[in-house]
Amino acid sequence: MKSRKMQVYFIVFLFLGIPLLLLGIFTYYPIIRGVFLSFTKYNMLLGTAKWVGFENYKALFKDKYFYTALQNIMKYLIVVPFIQFFSILLAILVNQKIPGIKFFRTLFYVPVITGSVIVSMAWKWIFNVDGLLNYTLLNLGLIKEPILWLTDSHLAIYSAMFVTFWRGLGYYMVIYLAGLQNIPSDVYEAAKIDGANSKQILFKITLPLLRPTMLFCFIISTLAALKVFEEIYLLTQGASGTATMMYLIYDYAFVRYKFGISAAASVIFSFILLIFTIINFKFFGLGGEKR
Amino acid sequence: MRKKRKIIKYVLTYIILIALALFFTFPFLWVISTSFKGPENIFTWPPEWIPKKPTIENYIAVFKKIPMAKYFLNTLIITSLGVIFQVIFASLAAYPLARLNWKGKNLVFKLILLPMLIPMQGALIVNFITIIKLGLYNTYLGVVLPSAVTIFGIFLMRQHYLSIPAELEDAARIDGCNEFQVFWKISFPLVRPATSALAIFAFTAYWNSFLWPLIVLNSPDKYPVQVGLAQLSSSFEPNFRIASAAIVLVMVPILVFFYFTQRFFIEGYKGAVVK
Numbered sequence: 337m338k339s340r341k342m343q344v345y346f347i348v349f350l351f352l353g354i355p356l357l358l359l360g361i362f363t364y365y366p367i368i369r370g371v372f373l374s375f376t377k378y379n380m381l382l383g384t385a386k387w388v389g390f391e392n393y394k395a396l397f398k399d400k401y402f403y404t405a406l407q408n409i410m411k412y413l414i415v416v417p418f419i420q421f422f423s424i425l426l427a428i429l430v431n432q433k434i435p436g437i438k439f440f441r442t443l444f445y446v447p448v449i450t451g452s453v454i455v456s457m458a459w460k461w462i463f464n465v466d467g468l469l470n471y472t473l474l475n476l477g478l479i480k481e482p483i484l485w486l487t488d489s490h491l492a493i494y495s496a497m498f499v500t501f502w503r504g505l506g507y508y509m510v511i512y513l514a515g516l517q518n519i520p521s522d523v524y525e526a527a528k529i530d531g532a533n534s535k536q537i538l539f540k541i542t543l544p545l546l547r548p549t550m551l552f553c554f555i556i557s558t559l560a561a562l563k564v565f566e567e568i569y570l571l572t573q574g575a576s577g578t579a580t581m582m583y584l585i586y587d588y589a590f591v592r593y594k595f596g597i598s599a600a601a602s603v604i605f606s607f608i609l610l611i612f613t614i615i616n617f618k619f620f621g622l623g624g625e626k627r
Numbered sequence: 628m629r630k631k632r633k634i635i636k637y638v639l640t641y642i643i644l645i646a647l648a649l650f651f652t653f654p655f656l657w658v659i660s661t662s663f664k665g666p667e668n669i670f671t672w673p674p675e676w677i678p679k680k681p682t683i684e685n686y687i688a689v690f691k692k693i694p695m696a697k698y699f700l701n702t703l704i705i706t707s708l709g710v711i712f713q714v715i716f717a718s719l720a721a722y723p724l725a726r727l728n729w730k731g732k733n734l735v736f737k738l739i740l741l742p743m744l745i746p747m748q749g750a751l752i753v754n755f756i757t758i759i760k761l762g763l764y765n766t767y768l769g770v771v772l773p774s775a776v777t778i779f780g781i782f783l784m785r786q787h788y789l790s791i792p793a794e795l796e797d798a799a800r801i802d803g804c805n806e807f808q809v810f811w812k813i814s815f816p817l818v819r820p821a822t823s824a825l826a827i828f829a830f831t832a833y834w835n836s837f838l839w840p841l842i843v844l845n846s847p848d849k850y851p852v853q854v855g856l857a858q859l860s861s862s863f864e865p866n867f868r869i870a871s872a873a874i875v876l877v878m879v880p881i882l883v884f885f886y887f888t889q890r891f892f893i894e895g896y897k898g899a900v901v902k
Binding site: 340343344345346347348350351352354355356358359361362363364365366367369370371373374378383426429430432434437440441442443444445446447449450451452453454455457458459461462468471472475502505506510563565566569570582585586589590595598599602603605606609 | 637640643644647648651652654655657658661673674716717719720722723724727728729735739742748749750751752753754755756757759760772773774775776778781805806807810831834835837838842853854856857867870874877878881882885886889892
Protein backbone atom coordinates (compact mmCIF):
# COMPACT_ATOMS: atom_id res chain seq x y z
CA MET A 337 0.00 0.00 0.00
CA LYS A 338 2.89 2.28 0.79
CA SER A 339 4.27 1.80 -2.69
CA ARG A 340 0.93 2.96 -4.12
CA LYS A 341 1.24 6.20 -2.20
CA MET A 342 4.75 6.56 -3.57
CA GLN A 343 3.38 6.02 -7.05
CA VAL A 344 0.80 8.79 -6.53
CA TYR A 345 3.44 11.30 -5.45
CA PHE A 346 5.68 10.23 -8.28
CA ILE A 347 2.86 10.93 -10.75
CA VAL A 348 2.11 14.27 -9.10
CA PHE A 349 5.71 15.40 -9.57
CA LEU A 350 6.04 13.94 -13.02
CA PHE A 351 2.77 15.32 -14.39
CA LEU A 352 2.74 18.69 -12.69
CA GLY A 353 6.47 19.43 -12.63
CA ILE A 354 7.10 20.82 -16.08
CA PRO A 355 3.72 22.59 -16.43
CA LEU A 356 4.20 24.33 -13.09
CA LEU A 357 7.76 25.26 -13.99
CA LEU A 358 6.59 26.85 -17.26
CA LEU A 359 3.72 28.64 -15.51
CA GLY A 360 6.22 29.88 -12.98
CA ILE A 361 8.59 31.29 -15.56
CA PHE A 362 6.06 32.79 -17.96
CA THR A 363 3.07 33.62 -15.76
CA TYR A 364 4.07 34.16 -12.11
CA TYR A 365 7.57 35.56 -12.49
CA PRO A 366 6.42 38.36 -14.89
CA ILE A 367 3.92 39.59 -12.28
CA ILE A 368 6.69 40.28 -9.76
CA ARG A 369 9.42 41.14 -12.22
CA GLY A 370 7.14 43.52 -14.15
CA VAL A 371 6.54 45.65 -11.08
CA PHE A 372 10.28 45.71 -10.30
CA LEU A 373 11.09 46.64 -13.91
CA SER A 374 8.80 49.64 -13.76
CA PHE A 375 11.16 51.26 -11.22
CA THR A 376 14.28 50.68 -13.30
CA LYS A 377 16.01 51.76 -16.44
CA TYR A 378 16.59 48.61 -18.41
CA ASN A 379 19.60 48.28 -20.67
CA MET A 380 18.76 45.97 -23.55
CA LEU A 381 22.34 45.28 -24.63
CA LEU A 382 23.78 44.51 -21.21
CA GLY A 383 20.61 43.06 -19.79
CA THR A 384 21.02 45.16 -16.63
CA ALA A 385 18.42 47.14 -14.73
CA LYS A 386 19.27 50.35 -12.87
CA TRP A 387 16.99 51.53 -10.08
CA VAL A 388 15.47 54.93 -10.93
CA GLY A 389 12.58 55.18 -8.46
CA PHE A 390 9.44 56.78 -9.85
CA GLU A 391 11.14 58.30 -12.91
CA ASN A 392 9.30 56.02 -15.36
CA TYR A 393 5.94 56.89 -13.84
CA LYS A 394 6.79 60.59 -13.97
CA ALA A 395 7.76 60.30 -17.63
CA LEU A 396 4.51 58.52 -18.32
CA PHE A 397 2.40 61.15 -16.59
CA LYS A 398 4.06 63.81 -18.73
CA ASP A 399 3.28 61.95 -21.94
CA LYS A 400 0.10 63.26 -23.56
CA TYR A 401 -0.38 59.96 -25.41
CA PHE A 402 -0.81 58.27 -22.06
CA TYR A 403 -3.94 60.37 -21.47
CA THR A 404 -5.12 59.75 -25.03
CA ALA A 405 -4.71 56.02 -24.43
CA LEU A 406 -6.66 56.21 -21.16
CA GLN A 407 -9.47 58.13 -22.87
CA ASN A 408 -9.51 55.72 -25.77
CA ILE A 409 -9.89 52.57 -23.70
CA MET A 410 -12.77 54.25 -21.85
CA LYS A 411 -14.36 55.15 -25.18
CA TYR A 412 -13.86 51.61 -26.32
CA LEU A 413 -16.12 50.40 -23.52
CA ILE A 414 -19.06 51.79 -25.51
CA VAL A 415 -18.62 48.77 -27.77
CA VAL A 416 -19.50 46.38 -24.93
CA PRO A 417 -23.26 47.01 -24.53
CA PHE A 418 -23.76 47.21 -28.31
CA ILE A 419 -21.93 43.99 -28.97
CA GLN A 420 -23.85 42.20 -26.21
CA PHE A 421 -27.27 43.46 -27.28
CA PHE A 422 -26.84 42.58 -30.94
CA SER A 423 -25.14 39.24 -30.34
CA ILE A 424 -28.07 38.15 -28.12
CA LEU A 425 -30.46 39.14 -30.92
CA LEU A 426 -28.32 37.21 -33.40
CA ALA A 427 -28.22 34.14 -31.16
CA ILE A 428 -32.01 34.15 -30.79
CA LEU A 429 -32.33 34.53 -34.56
CA VAL A 430 -30.05 31.60 -35.40
CA ASN A 431 -31.45 29.39 -32.64
CA GLN A 432 -34.57 28.78 -34.76
CA LYS A 433 -34.95 25.35 -36.27
CA ILE A 434 -35.34 26.27 -39.93
CA PRO A 435 -33.65 24.83 -43.01
CA GLY A 436 -30.18 26.18 -43.76
CA ILE A 437 -29.70 27.84 -40.37
CA LYS A 438 -26.36 26.11 -39.78
CA PHE A 439 -25.05 27.62 -42.99
CA PHE A 440 -25.99 31.11 -41.80
CA ARG A 441 -24.41 30.50 -38.39
CA THR A 442 -21.18 29.57 -40.16
CA LEU A 443 -21.27 32.73 -42.27
CA PHE A 444 -21.81 34.94 -39.22
CA TYR A 445 -18.82 33.30 -37.57
CA VAL A 446 -16.48 33.89 -40.51
CA PRO A 447 -15.12 37.24 -39.20
CA VAL A 448 -14.17 35.55 -35.92
CA ILE A 449 -12.42 32.61 -37.46
CA THR A 450 -10.44 34.57 -40.08
CA GLY A 451 -8.52 36.43 -37.39
CA SER A 452 -7.78 40.03 -36.62
CA VAL A 453 -5.07 40.57 -39.23
CA ILE A 454 -7.21 39.67 -42.21
CA VAL A 455 -10.25 41.45 -40.83
CA SER A 456 -8.31 44.64 -40.16
CA MET A 457 -6.65 44.60 -43.58
CA ALA A 458 -9.97 44.12 -45.33
CA TRP A 459 -11.54 46.97 -43.38
CA LYS A 460 -8.55 49.19 -43.95
CA TRP A 461 -9.27 49.09 -47.66
CA ILE A 462 -12.90 49.86 -47.04
CA PHE A 463 -12.14 52.81 -44.74
CA ASN A 464 -9.21 54.24 -46.74
CA VAL A 465 -9.54 57.72 -48.25
CA ASP A 466 -9.87 56.08 -51.66
CA GLY A 467 -11.49 52.95 -50.24
CA LEU A 468 -14.76 51.24 -51.03
CA LEU A 469 -16.84 53.18 -48.51
CA ASN A 470 -15.86 56.69 -49.65
CA TYR A 471 -16.05 55.57 -53.23
CA THR A 472 -19.59 54.31 -52.79
CA LEU A 473 -20.76 57.33 -50.83
CA LEU A 474 -19.22 59.77 -53.35
CA ASN A 475 -20.78 58.02 -56.30
CA LEU A 476 -24.16 57.90 -54.66
CA GLY A 477 -23.84 61.63 -54.10
CA LEU A 478 -24.25 61.29 -50.34
CA ILE A 479 -20.99 63.12 -49.59
CA LYS A 480 -19.04 65.68 -51.61
CA GLU A 481 -15.63 65.25 -50.01
CA PRO A 482 -14.09 61.92 -49.04
CA ILE A 483 -14.34 61.26 -45.31
CA LEU A 484 -11.06 60.53 -43.48
CA TRP A 485 -12.32 57.47 -41.62
CA LEU A 486 -8.89 56.40 -40.39
CA THR A 487 -6.91 59.63 -40.28
CA ASP A 488 -9.35 62.14 -38.78
CA SER A 489 -8.46 62.24 -35.09
CA HIS A 490 -12.12 62.58 -34.06
CA LEU A 491 -13.29 59.73 -36.22
CA ALA A 492 -10.49 57.15 -36.39
CA ILE A 493 -11.09 55.56 -32.98
CA TYR A 494 -14.77 55.04 -33.82
CA SER A 495 -13.86 53.35 -37.10
CA ALA A 496 -11.61 50.97 -35.14
CA MET A 497 -14.44 50.41 -32.65
CA PHE A 498 -16.77 49.50 -35.46
CA VAL A 499 -14.33 46.86 -36.71
CA THR A 500 -14.06 45.42 -33.19
CA PHE A 501 -17.87 45.36 -32.96
CA TRP A 502 -18.23 43.69 -36.34
CA ARG A 503 -15.56 41.11 -35.56
CA GLY A 504 -16.86 40.29 -32.09
CA LEU A 505 -20.56 39.74 -32.87
CA GLY A 506 -20.14 36.20 -34.15
CA TYR A 507 -17.94 35.22 -31.21
CA TYR A 508 -20.48 36.21 -28.58
CA MET A 509 -23.32 34.90 -30.75
CA VAL A 510 -21.85 31.40 -30.47
CA ILE A 511 -21.47 31.68 -26.69
CA TYR A 512 -25.07 32.91 -26.33
CA LEU A 513 -26.24 30.18 -28.69
CA ALA A 514 -24.61 27.62 -26.40
CA GLY A 515 -26.40 29.33 -23.49
CA LEU A 516 -29.76 29.21 -25.28
CA GLN A 517 -29.34 25.56 -26.13
CA ASN A 518 -28.60 24.80 -22.49
CA ILE A 519 -32.10 25.96 -21.52
CA PRO A 520 -34.14 22.75 -21.17
CA SER A 521 -36.95 22.53 -23.72
CA ASP A 522 -39.57 21.44 -21.16
CA VAL A 523 -39.39 24.92 -19.61
CA TYR A 524 -40.65 26.33 -22.89
CA GLU A 525 -43.26 23.62 -23.26
CA ALA A 526 -44.60 24.29 -19.77
CA ALA A 527 -44.84 28.01 -20.55
CA LYS A 528 -46.72 27.32 -23.79
CA ILE A 529 -49.19 25.06 -22.01
CA ASP A 530 -49.78 27.86 -19.51
CA GLY A 531 -50.64 30.09 -22.47
CA ALA A 532 -47.60 32.39 -22.52
CA ASN A 533 -47.08 34.34 -25.76
CA SER A 534 -43.72 34.64 -27.45
CA LYS A 535 -43.02 38.06 -25.92
CA GLN A 536 -43.61 36.72 -22.41
CA ILE A 537 -41.45 33.69 -23.14
CA LEU A 538 -38.60 35.95 -24.24
CA PHE A 539 -38.70 38.33 -21.29
CA LYS A 540 -39.85 35.97 -18.53
CA ILE A 541 -37.95 32.82 -19.48
CA THR A 542 -35.23 33.12 -22.11
CA LEU A 543 -33.50 36.30 -20.95
CA PRO A 544 -33.55 35.52 -17.20
CA LEU A 545 -32.18 32.03 -17.83
CA LEU A 546 -29.48 33.50 -20.07
CA ARG A 547 -28.21 35.66 -17.22
CA PRO A 548 -25.16 33.55 -16.29
CA THR A 549 -24.04 33.62 -19.92
CA MET A 550 -24.54 37.38 -20.04
CA LEU A 551 -22.35 37.89 -16.99
CA PHE A 552 -19.62 35.77 -18.50
CA CYS A 553 -19.80 37.64 -21.82
CA PHE A 554 -19.87 41.08 -20.18
CA ILE A 555 -16.72 40.32 -18.23
CA ILE A 556 -14.74 38.96 -21.14
CA SER A 557 -15.87 41.65 -23.58
CA THR A 558 -15.08 44.43 -21.09
CA LEU A 559 -11.55 43.09 -20.68
CA ALA A 560 -11.20 42.58 -24.44
CA ALA A 561 -12.32 46.15 -25.14
CA LEU A 562 -9.85 47.60 -22.64
CA LYS A 563 -7.05 45.42 -24.04
CA VAL A 564 -7.66 46.15 -27.74
CA PHE A 565 -4.46 46.15 -29.79
CA GLU A 566 -4.58 44.44 -33.20
CA GLU A 567 -7.22 46.66 -34.79
CA ILE A 568 -5.31 49.74 -33.72
CA TYR A 569 -1.95 48.41 -34.85
CA LEU A 570 -3.22 47.35 -38.24
CA LEU A 571 -5.71 50.13 -39.04
CA THR A 572 -3.88 53.24 -37.89
CA GLN A 573 -0.52 52.24 -36.33
CA GLY A 574 -1.69 54.16 -33.28
CA ALA A 575 -1.77 57.45 -35.20
CA SER A 576 -4.67 59.93 -35.40
CA GLY A 577 -5.24 59.78 -31.67
CA THR A 578 -6.09 56.08 -31.62
CA ALA A 579 -3.41 54.77 -29.26
CA THR A 580 -4.80 52.43 -26.59
CA MET A 581 -3.05 51.24 -23.44
CA MET A 582 -1.89 48.00 -25.05
CA TYR A 583 -0.62 49.95 -28.04
CA LEU A 584 1.25 52.34 -25.76
CA ILE A 585 2.82 49.43 -23.85
CA TYR A 586 3.88 47.85 -27.14
CA ASP A 587 5.15 51.11 -28.57
CA TYR A 588 7.26 52.06 -25.54
CA ALA A 589 8.84 48.61 -25.34
CA PHE A 590 9.30 47.45 -28.90
CA VAL A 591 9.44 50.64 -30.97
CA ARG A 592 11.17 53.03 -28.56
CA TYR A 593 12.92 50.38 -26.41
CA LYS A 594 11.96 52.11 -23.16
CA PHE A 595 11.22 48.96 -21.21
CA GLY A 596 10.95 50.72 -17.86
CA ILE A 597 8.26 53.14 -19.01
CA SER A 598 6.46 50.33 -20.78
CA ALA A 599 6.52 48.31 -17.55
CA ALA A 600 5.18 51.31 -15.63
CA ALA A 601 2.33 51.61 -18.13
CA SER A 602 1.68 47.87 -17.69
CA VAL A 603 1.46 48.22 -13.93
CA ILE A 604 -1.02 51.10 -14.18
CA PHE A 605 -3.01 49.25 -16.83
CA SER A 606 -3.11 46.12 -14.66
CA PHE A 607 -4.64 48.18 -11.87
CA ILE A 608 -7.27 49.53 -14.25
CA LEU A 609 -8.14 46.02 -15.39
CA LEU A 610 -8.26 44.85 -11.79
CA ILE A 611 -10.68 47.66 -10.87
CA PHE A 612 -12.97 46.77 -13.77
CA THR A 613 -12.84 43.08 -12.89
CA ILE A 614 -13.79 43.88 -9.29
CA ILE A 615 -16.62 46.16 -10.48
CA ASN A 616 -17.89 43.43 -12.77
CA PHE A 617 -17.80 40.83 -10.01
CA LYS A 618 -19.47 43.14 -7.47
CA PHE A 619 -22.02 44.49 -9.92
CA PHE A 620 -23.08 41.11 -11.18
CA GLY A 621 -22.61 39.38 -7.84
CA LEU A 622 -20.51 36.71 -9.42
CA GLY A 623 -18.17 36.36 -6.48
CA GLY A 624 -20.54 34.30 -4.36
CA GLU A 625 -21.66 32.00 -7.12
CA LYS A 626 -20.02 28.66 -7.52
CA ARG A 627 -18.42 28.42 -10.89
CA MET B 628 -54.99 33.37 -42.43
CA ARG B 629 -52.63 31.81 -39.91
CA LYS B 630 -50.78 29.95 -42.61
CA LYS B 631 -50.30 33.17 -44.56
CA ARG B 632 -48.83 34.88 -41.51
CA LYS B 633 -46.48 31.98 -41.03
CA ILE B 634 -45.24 32.24 -44.59
CA ILE B 635 -44.66 35.99 -44.25
CA LYS B 636 -42.70 35.37 -41.07
CA TYR B 637 -40.61 32.75 -42.84
CA VAL B 638 -39.82 35.02 -45.76
CA LEU B 639 -38.96 37.91 -43.44
CA THR B 640 -36.63 35.71 -41.41
CA TYR B 641 -34.74 34.66 -44.49
CA ILE B 642 -34.49 38.23 -45.79
CA ILE B 643 -32.95 39.27 -42.46
CA LEU B 644 -30.61 36.26 -42.48
CA ILE B 645 -29.40 37.00 -46.01
CA ALA B 646 -28.91 40.70 -45.25
CA LEU B 647 -26.86 39.78 -42.17
CA ALA B 648 -24.86 37.22 -44.15
CA LEU B 649 -23.91 39.99 -46.58
CA PHE B 650 -23.07 42.31 -43.69
CA PHE B 651 -20.66 39.73 -42.24
CA THR B 652 -19.06 38.64 -45.49
CA PHE B 653 -18.93 41.64 -47.84
CA PRO B 654 -15.38 42.72 -46.87
CA PHE B 655 -14.19 39.21 -47.70
CA LEU B 656 -16.20 39.09 -50.91
CA TRP B 657 -14.61 42.40 -51.87
CA VAL B 658 -11.15 41.00 -51.14
CA ILE B 659 -11.86 37.86 -53.17
CA SER B 660 -13.22 39.93 -56.05
CA THR B 661 -10.21 42.28 -55.96
CA SER B 662 -7.80 39.38 -55.96
CA PHE B 663 -9.04 38.33 -59.41
CA LYS B 664 -8.95 41.80 -60.95
CA GLY B 665 -6.44 43.08 -63.46
CA PRO B 666 -4.56 46.35 -63.09
CA GLU B 667 -6.87 48.36 -65.37
CA ASN B 668 -9.82 49.06 -63.14
CA ILE B 669 -10.24 48.20 -59.52
CA PHE B 670 -12.74 50.99 -59.17
CA THR B 671 -15.55 51.21 -61.62
CA TRP B 672 -19.00 52.50 -60.95
CA PRO B 673 -21.03 50.57 -60.02
CA PRO B 674 -18.35 48.46 -58.27
CA GLU B 675 -17.57 45.25 -60.12
CA TRP B 676 -18.20 42.43 -57.67
CA ILE B 677 -17.60 39.83 -60.35
CA PRO B 678 -14.61 40.94 -62.43
CA LYS B 679 -15.36 41.08 -66.16
CA LYS B 680 -11.90 39.86 -67.06
CA PRO B 681 -10.83 37.61 -64.17
CA THR B 682 -7.12 36.87 -63.96
CA ILE B 683 -4.93 34.76 -61.69
CA GLU B 684 -1.86 36.91 -62.22
CA ASN B 685 -2.15 38.32 -58.68
CA TYR B 686 -1.86 34.82 -57.27
CA ILE B 687 1.20 34.12 -59.37
CA ALA B 688 2.67 37.43 -58.20
CA VAL B 689 2.06 36.49 -54.57
CA PHE B 690 4.23 33.42 -54.84
CA LYS B 691 6.88 35.27 -56.81
CA LYS B 692 7.16 38.34 -54.60
CA ILE B 693 6.24 37.02 -51.18
CA PRO B 694 7.61 33.85 -49.55
CA MET B 695 4.06 32.62 -49.03
CA ALA B 696 4.98 28.93 -48.92
CA LYS B 697 7.60 29.69 -46.27
CA TYR B 698 5.08 31.65 -44.17
CA PHE B 699 2.68 28.72 -44.35
CA LEU B 700 5.37 26.29 -43.30
CA ASN B 701 6.29 28.54 -40.36
CA THR B 702 2.68 28.76 -39.26
CA LEU B 703 2.37 25.00 -39.56
CA ILE B 704 5.43 24.43 -37.35
CA ILE B 705 4.38 26.99 -34.73
CA THR B 706 0.78 25.80 -34.67
CA SER B 707 1.58 22.10 -34.39
CA LEU B 708 4.23 22.64 -31.71
CA GLY B 709 1.83 24.82 -29.75
CA VAL B 710 -1.11 22.44 -30.02
CA ILE B 711 0.99 19.42 -29.02
CA PHE B 712 2.44 21.22 -25.99
CA GLN B 713 -0.88 22.57 -24.84
CA VAL B 714 -2.71 19.26 -25.13
CA ILE B 715 0.02 17.15 -23.50
CA PHE B 716 0.74 19.53 -20.63
CA ALA B 717 -2.94 20.18 -19.89
CA SER B 718 -3.81 16.47 -20.01
CA LEU B 719 -0.96 15.62 -17.64
CA ALA B 720 -1.26 18.53 -15.22
CA ALA B 721 -5.03 18.22 -14.83
CA TYR B 722 -4.95 14.53 -13.91
CA PRO B 723 -3.38 14.70 -10.42
CA LEU B 724 -5.47 17.81 -9.74
CA ALA B 725 -8.71 15.99 -10.49
CA ARG B 726 -8.24 12.32 -9.65
CA LEU B 727 -5.47 11.77 -7.13
CA ASN B 728 -5.36 12.46 -3.39
CA TRP B 729 -2.24 14.20 -2.20
CA LYS B 730 -1.21 16.85 0.26
CA GLY B 731 -1.45 20.40 -1.02
CA LYS B 732 -3.69 19.59 -3.98
CA ASN B 733 -6.22 22.33 -3.29
CA LEU B 734 -3.51 24.89 -2.64
CA VAL B 735 -1.78 24.10 -5.95
CA PHE B 736 -5.06 24.30 -7.85
CA LYS B 737 -5.92 27.66 -6.29
CA LEU B 738 -2.44 28.93 -7.15
CA ILE B 739 -2.95 27.86 -10.74
CA LEU B 740 -6.25 29.72 -10.98
CA LEU B 741 -4.93 32.87 -9.31
CA PRO B 742 -3.48 34.60 -12.42
CA MET B 743 -6.97 34.43 -13.99
CA LEU B 744 -8.11 36.93 -11.38
CA ILE B 745 -5.07 39.18 -11.62
CA PRO B 746 -5.06 40.60 -15.14
CA MET B 747 -1.32 41.22 -15.29
CA GLN B 748 0.03 42.86 -18.39
CA GLY B 749 3.72 42.90 -17.51
CA ALA B 750 4.16 39.51 -19.14
CA LEU B 751 4.73 41.02 -22.58
CA ILE B 752 8.00 42.74 -21.65
CA VAL B 753 9.28 40.35 -19.00
CA ASN B 754 8.69 37.29 -21.18
CA PHE B 755 10.47 39.01 -24.03
CA ILE B 756 13.53 39.51 -21.81
CA THR B 757 13.26 35.94 -20.49
CA ILE B 758 13.11 34.54 -24.01
CA ILE B 759 16.24 36.49 -24.97
CA LYS B 760 18.07 35.27 -21.86
CA LEU B 761 17.07 31.68 -22.62
CA GLY B 762 18.57 32.15 -26.08
CA LEU B 763 15.21 31.55 -27.71
CA TYR B 764 14.85 34.92 -29.46
CA ASN B 765 13.93 34.46 -33.11
CA THR B 766 13.11 30.74 -32.68
CA TYR B 767 9.86 28.84 -33.09
CA LEU B 768 10.21 27.52 -29.55
CA GLY B 769 10.36 31.10 -28.30
CA VAL B 770 7.00 31.78 -29.95
CA VAL B 771 5.36 28.71 -28.46
CA LEU B 772 6.87 28.23 -25.01
CA PRO B 773 5.20 31.07 -23.03
CA SER B 774 1.76 29.76 -23.97
CA ALA B 775 2.63 26.04 -23.88
CA VAL B 776 0.79 25.71 -20.56
CA THR B 777 -2.52 27.53 -20.36
CA ILE B 778 -4.66 27.83 -17.29
CA PHE B 779 -7.72 27.50 -19.51
CA GLY B 780 -6.42 24.17 -20.82
CA ILE B 781 -5.72 22.76 -17.36
CA PHE B 782 -9.14 23.93 -16.17
CA LEU B 783 -10.94 22.42 -19.15
CA MET B 784 -9.20 19.06 -18.83
CA ARG B 785 -9.75 18.97 -15.06
CA GLN B 786 -13.50 19.40 -15.57
CA HIS B 787 -13.52 16.40 -17.87
CA TYR B 788 -11.39 14.21 -15.59
CA LEU B 789 -13.78 15.04 -12.74
CA SER B 790 -16.69 13.53 -14.63
CA ILE B 791 -15.10 10.05 -14.66
CA PRO B 792 -16.83 7.70 -12.17
CA ALA B 793 -14.39 6.65 -9.42
CA GLU B 794 -15.65 3.04 -9.60
CA LEU B 795 -13.92 2.54 -12.93
CA GLU B 796 -10.53 3.47 -11.53
CA ASP B 797 -11.06 1.50 -8.34
CA ALA B 798 -12.01 -1.60 -10.32
CA ALA B 799 -8.79 -1.28 -12.30
CA ARG B 800 -6.80 -0.95 -9.07
CA ILE B 801 -8.40 -4.07 -7.65
CA ASP B 802 -7.55 -5.88 -10.88
CA GLY B 803 -3.92 -5.12 -10.19
CA CYS B 804 -3.24 -2.00 -12.27
CA ASN B 805 -0.58 0.30 -10.88
CA GLU B 806 -1.24 4.06 -10.78
CA PHE B 807 0.34 4.62 -14.18
CA GLN B 808 -1.80 1.96 -15.77
CA VAL B 809 -4.93 3.47 -14.20
CA PHE B 810 -4.10 6.77 -15.87
CA TRP B 811 -3.01 5.38 -19.20
CA LYS B 812 -5.59 2.60 -19.63
CA ILE B 813 -8.66 4.03 -17.88
CA SER B 814 -8.70 7.77 -17.21
CA PHE B 815 -6.90 9.21 -20.20
CA PRO B 816 -8.86 7.30 -22.86
CA LEU B 817 -12.07 8.59 -21.25
CA VAL B 818 -11.08 12.25 -21.62
CA ARG B 819 -9.64 11.89 -25.10
CA PRO B 820 -12.66 13.57 -26.77
CA ALA B 821 -11.97 16.67 -24.66
CA THR B 822 -8.40 16.81 -25.93
CA SER B 823 -9.67 17.29 -29.47
CA ALA B 824 -11.80 20.23 -28.36
CA LEU B 825 -8.76 21.72 -26.61
CA ALA B 826 -6.61 21.06 -29.69
CA ILE B 827 -9.06 22.94 -31.88
CA PHE B 828 -9.18 25.94 -29.55
CA ALA B 829 -5.38 25.94 -29.39
CA PHE B 830 -5.11 25.62 -33.16
CA THR B 831 -7.23 28.70 -33.85
CA ALA B 832 -5.41 30.66 -31.15
CA TYR B 833 -1.96 29.87 -32.59
CA TRP B 834 -3.04 30.25 -36.20
CA ASN B 835 -4.33 33.75 -35.49
CA SER B 836 -1.72 34.82 -32.94
CA PHE B 837 -0.07 38.04 -33.94
CA LEU B 838 1.47 40.28 -31.29
CA TRP B 839 3.79 37.74 -29.65
CA PRO B 840 5.29 36.29 -32.87
CA LEU B 841 5.68 39.86 -34.13
CA ILE B 842 7.80 40.67 -31.07
CA VAL B 843 9.80 37.45 -30.71
CA LEU B 844 10.69 36.84 -34.35
CA ASN B 845 12.90 39.23 -36.21
CA SER B 846 13.88 37.50 -39.41
CA PRO B 847 11.12 37.51 -42.04
CA ASP B 848 11.88 33.93 -43.08
CA LYS B 849 10.56 32.79 -39.68
CA TYR B 850 7.32 34.80 -39.87
CA PRO B 851 4.01 32.98 -39.65
CA VAL B 852 1.39 33.97 -42.23
CA GLN B 853 -0.40 36.49 -40.00
CA VAL B 854 2.75 38.49 -39.31
CA GLY B 855 3.87 38.14 -42.93
CA LEU B 856 0.51 39.47 -44.09
CA ALA B 857 0.61 42.43 -41.75
CA GLN B 858 4.05 43.44 -43.05
CA LEU B 859 2.65 43.13 -46.53
CA SER B 860 -0.11 45.57 -45.86
CA SER B 861 2.44 48.32 -45.26
CA SER B 862 4.90 47.43 -48.02
CA PHE B 863 2.33 46.70 -50.73
CA GLU B 864 -0.03 49.47 -49.74
CA PRO B 865 -0.77 50.77 -53.23
CA ASN B 866 -1.07 47.36 -54.82
CA PHE B 867 -3.76 45.70 -52.87
CA ARG B 868 -4.65 43.30 -55.62
CA ILE B 869 -1.61 41.22 -54.70
CA ALA B 870 -2.24 41.58 -50.99
CA SER B 871 -5.85 40.52 -51.60
CA ALA B 872 -4.67 37.35 -53.28
CA ALA B 873 -2.40 36.68 -50.28
CA ILE B 874 -5.32 37.22 -47.90
CA VAL B 875 -7.49 34.76 -49.82
CA LEU B 876 -4.72 32.17 -49.66
CA VAL B 877 -4.48 32.55 -45.88
CA MET B 878 -8.23 32.59 -45.40
CA VAL B 879 -9.07 29.38 -47.27
CA PRO B 880 -7.30 26.83 -45.00
CA ILE B 881 -8.79 28.26 -41.82
CA LEU B 882 -12.29 28.32 -43.32
CA VAL B 883 -11.97 24.72 -44.49
CA PHE B 884 -10.71 23.74 -41.03
CA PHE B 885 -13.61 25.56 -39.39
CA TYR B 886 -16.15 23.95 -41.71
CA PHE B 887 -15.13 20.48 -40.53
CA THR B 888 -14.77 21.30 -36.83
CA GLN B 889 -17.54 23.82 -36.23
CA ARG B 890 -19.62 21.61 -33.95
CA PHE B 891 -16.76 21.66 -31.43
CA PHE B 892 -17.03 25.42 -31.12
CA ILE B 893 -20.61 25.47 -29.88
CA GLU B 894 -20.20 22.27 -27.84
CA GLY B 895 -16.99 23.56 -26.30
CA TYR B 896 -18.66 26.73 -25.06
CA LYS B 897 -21.63 24.80 -23.75
CA GLY B 898 -19.28 23.07 -21.33
CA ALA B 899 -17.12 26.08 -20.57
CA VAL B 900 -19.84 28.55 -19.66
CA VAL B 901 -22.08 26.44 -17.52
CA LYS B 902 -19.53 24.61 -15.43
